[in-house]
Amino acid sequence: MIGAFNIDWQTLADATALGAIYALMAVGIGLVFGVLRLVNFAYGQLIMAGAFALAVASERNWPLWAAIVLCFVVVLTLSMLLNRLVFRPLRGQSPAVMLVATFAVAFLLQNVALLKFGALGKIATSLTFLNRPVDIGGVEIRKITIVAIVVAAVSLAALHLLLERTTIGLHMRAASMDFDTARLLGVRADRVIGVAVLLSGVLAAIVAVMLTVQTPLVTSDFALHDTIIVLAGVVLGGMNRPIPATLGGFAIGFASGLLGGALPTTQSQYLPTFLFAAVILVLLVRPGGLFDRTASAERV
Amino acid sequence: MERALVVEDLDVRYGPVHAVRGLSLEARPGEIVGLIGANGAGKSSTLHAIMGLAPASGGTIRLGSNSLRGLRPEDVARAGVALVPEGRRVFAELTVDENLKLGQALRRQRNGTDDVLARVRSLFPVLDEFSGRQAGLLSGGQQQQLAIARALVAEPDVLLLDEPSLGLAPTMVDVVFDALTSIRERGLAILLVEQRAQRTVALADRSYVLATGSVRLELSPHQAADTDALIAAYFS
Numbered sequence: 001m002i003g004a005f006n007i008d009w010q011t012l013a014d015a016t017a018l019g020a021i022y023a024l025m026a027v028g029i030g031l032v033f034g035v036l037r038l039v040n041f042a043y044g045q046l047i048m049a050g051a052f053a054l055a056v057a058s059e060r061n062w063p064l065w066a067a068i069v070l071c072f073v074v075v076l077t078l079s080m081l082l083n084r085l086v087f088r089p090l091r092g093q094s095p096a097v098m099l100v101a102t103f104a105v106a107f108l109l110q111n112v113a114l115l116k117f118g119a120l121g122k123i124a125t126s127l128t129f130l131n132r133p134v135d136i137g138g139v140e141i142r143k144i145t146i147v148a149i150v151v152a153a154v155s156l157a158a159l160h161l162l163l164e165r166t167t168i169g170l171h172m173r174a175a176s177m178d179f180d181t182a183r184l185l186g187v188r189a190d191r192v193i194g195v196a197v198l199l200s201g202v203l204a205a206i207v208a209v210m211l212t213v214q215t216p217l218v219t220s221d222f223a224l225h226d227t228i229i230v231l232a233g234v235v236l237g238g239m240n241r242p243i244p245a246t247l248g249g250f251a252i253g254f255a256s257g258l259l260g261g262a263l264p265t266t267q268s269q270y271l272p273t274f275l276f277a278a279v280i281l282v283l284l285v286r287p288g289g290l291f292d293r294t295a296s297a298e299r300v
Numbered sequence: 301m302e303r304a305l306v307v308e309d310l311d312v313r314y315g316p317v318h319a320v321r322g323l324s325l326e327a328r329p330g331e332i333v334g335l336i337g338a339n340g341a342g343k344s345s346t347l348h349a350i351m352g353l354a355p356a357s358g359g360t361i362r363l364g365s366n367s368l369r370g371l372r373p374e375d376v377a378r379a380g381v382a383l384v385p386e387g388r389r390v391f392a393e394l395t396v397d398e399n400l401k402l403g404q405a406l407r408r409q410r411n412g413t414d415d416v417l418a419r420v421r422s423l424f425p426v427l428d429e430f431s432g433r434q435a436g437l438l439s440g441g442q443q444q445q446l447a448i449a450r451a452l453v454a455e456p457d458v459l460l461l462d463e464p465s466l467g468l469a470p471t472m473v474d475v476v477f478d479a480l481t482s483i484r485e486r487g488l489a490i491l492l493v494e495q496r497a498q499r500t501v502a503l504a505d506r507s508y509v510l511a512t513g514s515v516r517l518e519l520s521p522h523q524a525a526d527t528d529a530l531i532a533a534y535f536s
Contacts, residue, residue: 167401174391174402181389184351186377186406186454 009139015257017145019250020152025230026249028203034176035196041102044227045109050075050208051218055122072205079201113220121219124212144213232279238289303364303457304328311358319345321513327489334500334507335493342513343493352376382451386462388443392436403450420449441472458489498527
């Protein structure tokens with residue numbers, strides 16, 4: 001039996017923050033899927049690498065800014081290597097081949113982390129001060145909750161502007177709708193894909209910073225669980241458009257936060273069961289995703 | 301230097317299928333060259349090979365003195381060849397202006413952008429009228445005009461068209477064919493793949509009849525009225 005639900009303002013705020021972080025991950029996965037038709041299962045391991053960078057920096061007592069810079073450098077370098085060594089050579093292969101390849105990369109990175117940092121992992125402490133609460137209208141809310149929501153909103157707004165207002169953004173949107181036609185117009189495939197992978201990496205680095213506040217203990221399976229939930233969220237929202245992907249990521253993060261808060265601690269192991277049951281139900285009713293618009297049919 | 305599109309001895313194979321066999325043709329500036337023939341004769345494969353969408357397994361493809369063979373589609377486009385693909389392939393969720401901007405952003409020279417847009421809009425006034433509308437909401441004929449306009453704003457030397465009249469209402473076919481005449485007057489070389497054989501032969505400076513991947517017959521405009529009879533006689 002499930003005990004009494006107890007949803008309070010704090011739970012709502014935490015659920016919103018988790019939704020915001022998952023929305024960033026969903027967009028990161030969706031950006032690459034848009035231009036490559038590739039589900040990057042190794043996305044969580046990019047975040048994990050960023051989290052280890054933060055942990056190593058805090059272990060060496062680096063200043064906060066240096067730790068964050070290191071996190072970005074590590075995640076972006078890995079992203080570009082992944083693009084150069086895996087995505088580019090496999091471009092045009094079947095989605096199954098590319099998916100399996102990213103599985104391989106995911107396990108590779110995870111095991112490299114296991115070898116290098118051990119099963120116990122490391123602790124990233126430089127940002128834990130954000131776990132302290134502030135009092136807003138009588139409700140105690142952790143600083144990270146506010147920071148996560150603000151950072152996610154700013155990042156998504158910036159990304160939206162980039163996609164809607166710049167030439168490279170227009171090229172990326174065109175490429176995610178019809179890559180062949182975009183290339184016929186002279187859109188450079190390598191450039192568009194490179195930028196998408198890079199932006200996706202920036203989002204992974206931001207997420208790494210946020211998640212280490214919530215979970216300072218960084219192990220080789222860091223962010224793995226979150227990635228699986230976000231992948232479900234991306235499918236839920238609709239894969240290849242940034243806004244539905246964002247909404248899907250947010251929805252599943254919010255639901256997950258809410259359920260996590262509502263379920264009594266003794267029942268919390270059932271959380272994924274509820275979450276994925278909900279995803280299955282939604283997809284049975286709306287196979288195209290929750291936010292799919294099937295308006296623009298082809299005309300003659 | 302004259303920037304003519306020259307194809308010599310082109311071979312295209314898709315696995316065991318020999319789609320184009322030793323095809324040669326030339327389209328000079330200010331010329332419309334028609335490519336007609338039954339489905340599967342190799343018309344589209346020829347265009348795809350020129351654009352780098354299908355690998356040419358033999359022969360040469362040149363624009364002026366530059367070889368295009370083996371280039372990626374985006375590099376063929378940047379070299380000055382534009383394809384208006386079959387089925388129009390406009391970006392349905394982007395606005396008319398955004399579709400045009402996609403062609404325009406890849407122009408080799410940035411100056412004179414407004415002139416080019418103005419010329420294209422005078423050629424297809426409907427695009428000016430619906431500039432902010434989603435391309436997917438346009439009629440088929442309007443989408444075809446947009447697809448041609450999008451190719452033109454890149455200021456190509458050569459325009460390839462793959463069945464531009466397919467599925468269009470007769471009045472829209474007139475609009476498209478009239479536009480091709482104006483585009484020819486500006487000095488572009490046009491290679492036109494079409495099902496409407498007679499109209500194509502009448503419009504084009506030269507038309508090639510393709511069968512099983514090679515040129516079988518060349519027709520000139522004065523033979524337009526007898527197109528069907530000539531083709532039938534040749535293949536009987």
